[in-house]
Amino acid sequence: MTLVEFPAIALAAVVCWAAGSLLQIPAKNSRIFGSLSWLFMLSGTLVLAWFLTSYWIALERPPLRTLGETRLWYAMLIPVVGFLVEYRYKIGWLKYYCMGLATVFLGINYLHPDVFEKALMPALQSPWFVPHVVVYLVGYVLLAASAVSGWHNVIQNFRGRRSEKGESMSHYLALLGFVLLTFGLIFGALWAKEAWGHYWTWDPKETWAFISWLAYLGYLHLVARKTDPRKLQWYLGLSFFVLLVCWFGVNYLPSAQNSVHTYSG
Amino acid sequence: MEAALFTLVAILAGLGIELLSSGAGIDIPGWPFNLVFLLLFGGLILVVGLMFREHPLVAWLGGIPLGLSLIVGLALLSLVGGVLPQNKFPPGSMVAMLRLNGMFSSWPFALVTLLFLFNLGLALVWKTIPFKVANLQFMLFHGGFWIALSCGLLGATQLERLVVPLYEGKASDVAYNRESEKAIHLPFSIYLKDFQIEQYAPKFALYDPEHDRLVEPKSKLVPEIGKGVKVEWTGIGSVTVLDYLPSAMPGANGVPVAVDGKKGVAFARVRIDENGKVSDHWISSGGPQLKPLFVPMGNYFIVMADGAPKAFRSDVTLIGAGGERKTETLEVNKPVDFYGWKLYQSGYDESAGRWSTLSLVEAVRDPWLPAVYVGFFMIMAGNVLFFWKGVKKMEAA
Numbered sequence: 007m008t009l010v011e012f013p014a015i016a017l018a019a020v021v022c023w024a025a026g027s028l029l030q031i032p033a034k035n036s037r038i039f040g041s042l043s044w045l046f047m048l049s050g051t052l053v054l055a056w057f058l059t060s061y062w063i064a065l066e067r068p069p070l071r072t073l074g075e076t077r078l079w080y081a082m083l084i085p086v087v088g089f090l091v092e093y094r095y096k097i098g099w100l101k102y103y104c105m106g107l108a109t110v111f112l113g114i115n116y117l118h119p120d121v122f123e124k125a126l127m128p129a130l131q132s133p134w135f136v137p138h139v140v141v142y143l144v145g146y147v148l149l150a151a152s153a154v155s156g157w158h159n160v161i162q163n164f165r166g167r168r169s170e171k172g173e174s175m176s177h178y179l180a181l182l183g184f185v186l187l188t189f190g191l192i193f194g195a196l197w198a199k200e201a202w203g204h205y206w207t208w209d210p211k212e213t214w215a216f217i218s219w220l221a222y223l224g225y226l227h228l229v230a231r232k233t234d235p236r237k238l239q240w241y242l243g244l245s246f247f248v249l250l251v252c253w254f255g256v257n258y259l260p261s262a263q264n265s266v267h268t269y270s271g
Numbered sequence: 272m273e274a275a276l277f278t279l280v281a282i283l284a285g286l287g288i289e290l291l292s293s294g295a296g297i298d299i300p301g302w303p304f305n306l307v308f309l310l311l312f313g314g315l316i317l318v319v320g321l322m323f324r325e326h327p328l329v330a331w332l333g334g335i336p337l338g339l340s341l342i343v344g345l346a347l348l349s350l351v352g353g354v355l356p357q358n359k360f361p362p363g364s365m366v367a368m369l370r371l372n373g374m375f376s377s378w379p380f381a382l383v384t385l386l387f388l389f390n391l392g393l394a395l396v397w398k399t400i401p402f403k404v405a406n407l408q409f410m411l412f413h414g415g416f417w418i419a420l421s422c423g424l425l426g427a428t429q430l431e432r433l434v435v436p437l438y439e440g441k442a443s444d445v446a447y448n449r450e451s452e453k454a455i456h457l458p459f460s461i462y463l464k465d466f467q468i469e470q471y472a473p474k475f476a477l478y479d480p481e482h483d484r485l486v487e488p489k490s491k492l493v494p495e496i497g498k499g500v501k502v503e504w505t506g507i508g509s510v511t512v513l514d515y516l517p518s519a520m521p522g523a524n525g526v527p528v529a530v531d532g533k534k535g536v537a538f539a540r541v542r543i544d545e546n547g548k549v550s551d552h553w554i555s556s557g558g559p560q561l562k563p564l565f566v567p568m569g570n571y572f573i574v575m576a577d578g579a580p581k582a583f584r585s586d587v588t589l590i591g592a593g594g595e596r597k598t599e600t601l602e603v604n605k606p607v608d609f610y611g612w613k614l615y616q617s618g619y620d621e622s623a624g625r626w627s628t629l630s631l632v633e634a635v636r637d638p639w640l641p642a643v644y645v646g647f648f649m650i651m652a653g654n655v656l657f658f659w660k661g662v663k664k665m666e667a668a
């Protein structure tokens with residue numbers, strides 16, 4: 007499958023998510039509607055997983071090279087976090103944000119179609135390519151979910167409806183995200199040694215990965231200091247903006263002129 | 272509060288030193304002084320940590336509040352270094368005077384890092400002595416970071432990254448330092464037997480000369496050339512590839528004939544269908560002695576472009592000073608070790624592309640690399656424990 011089919015696939019996924027979300031209303035009183043709703047929501051994600059698999063085959067390389075390609079992965083994985091959180095914590099609202107975010111990503115890809123290009127520059131042809139990118143990708147997904155729930159908690163606090171369960175959820179999402187960020191950083195360094203000759207050159211992308219890592223390191227130390235969790239929800243919500251700069255903002259900074267990472271644009 | 276002030280003072284002091292020295296930056300001492308410094312610094316932390324543990328000032332120096340402000344300080348300095356292009360400002364400009372364009376070798380960065388290592392070191396000493404298994408994750412994570420950061424920065428002065436230009440059929444032991452362009456003799460020489468480039472299949476496109484752009488085909492794909500490929504442009508026409516010769520030269524009667532890989536250029540015979548008007552033509556991407564061939568289609572042209580490089584490699588023989596020989600292939604992502612150096616395939620003559628007889632190899636020596644890697648693996652081990660503990664706590668929550 008190629009990008010020609012993408013609009014139809016994206017539409018199918020969004021329709022599945024929307025239908026599943028709407029079915030949650032009658033699902034309150036009926037188990038059958040509940041199952042049906044989950045069937046739809048999961049199908050939306052499965053459609054994307056199927057597309058990614060066949061796109062991978064058609065490209066003859068992992069679809070992880072361009073920002074557009076990684077957005078497809080986010081669109082597939084973010085709802086999964088929402089579903090898992092509901093399964094684990096019985097917190098239902100996160101999944102709607104997640105499906106909304108995924109819809110935005112699909113929309114961006116629809117408006118800015120990628121080109122179908124099999125070429126993979128030699129530096130990217132390495133056993134490190136998939137683990138490095140996938141670890142970061144999953145880390146970003148978890149931290150995005152943590153930021154969303156951080157914001158949600160901030161708003162709920164304003165409305166006088168503090169939820170400790172909600173706070174603990176954003177905390178654990180951030181914690182798992184940090185672990186993956188750390189692995190991503192080190193895998194990146196080990197790979198850079200094999201591909202470019204040195205493990206760290208303060209390339210703008212590396213520098214920003216370091217800054218985002220420090221931001222979450224700061225979070226963990228604020229937690230260790232027993233900072234008020236209500237304040238930390240703000241912190242989690244805002245840290246994600248640093249991550250956004252690292253993810254795609256770097257390409258627009260003055261420092262990006264001589265980056266070895268601009269191929270990721 | 273005091274911690275933030277303290278960090279700010281360190282940054283300002285660093286900037287002051289830069290201003291006084293016109294942004295000369297910090298020169299980390301070379302071998303063996305970097306090792307001596309590391310041992311003294313480590314020893315100092317150990318002594319202070321163990322002897323003055325109860326002193327309020329020392330407790331503060333190794334505490335989380337200071338650690339947090341130093342993390343913020345480090346993040347802010349990195350932010351400046353991550354926004355401003357590095358090495359891109361004229362000397363004498365304000366940015367250069369403060370060395371904001373060489374952030375990662377500047378005094379403010381060095382001072383904050385030094386304090387950071389001191390703070391982290393104290394916390395580490397207290398968590399390590401007396402030893403408790405429960406603190407293992409902390410030790411691995413923080414100890415690994417301490418080792419990687421300190422050894423990475425102190426080892427940077429001994430890092431050598433040299434460019435070795437090689438020509439096919441010749442041996443050379445001359446390498447150049449990128450900055451000083453000084454020639455250096457390696458303890459071995461490299462004979463380049465053959466340099467090869469593999470490319471992706473060439474692409475073809477419809478070029479619009481009036482607007483200087485490529486017209487997107489109906490399928491939205493960048494078409495790769497291959498026998499039987501057919502591409503349509505809405506309202507303009509279609510092109511079918513009848514035959515494709517990846518490496519050919521024009522024969523006696525002008526018709527391309529296939530030749531051995533290295534000499535030829537790509538040719539394709541295409542059938543152009545302009546809404547019913549059918550004609551067959553040869554197109555070609557061209558090469559060093561051959562002009563590219565393109566054919567008109569309406570007001571546009573069908574052009575062919577070389578594929579992107581897929582792989583490039585150098586077949587070399589490494590000849591040590593003692594006479595030992597080793598035959599190797601250097602390829603991107605596949606460096607080769609010889610005499611304590613790591614050799615990387617780094618580039619070629621890009622203007623000659625596939626026909627380059629020049630191969631650029633990078634020779635790297637980094638004696639501190641094992642120490643940094645020990646740090647990396649400790650961090651990863653701590654990370655695994657952290658993950659495991661986190662999942663267990665999450666289950667309990």
Ligand code: HEM
Pocket residue numbers: 223226227230333334335337338339341342387390391392394408409412413416657
């Ligand atoms: C600036 C110096 C640092 C100091 C003084 C410091 C100190 C501490 C302290 C006291 C804790 C609480 C540990 C506990 O109670 O179990 C902690 C937790 C933590 N630190 Fe640091 N740290 C520093 C730097 C770092 C760095 C550089 C990293 C990352 C490589 C890091 C990663 C962590 C993590 C992940 C935790 C959470 C551990 C847990 O909750 O079990 N710290 N740190």
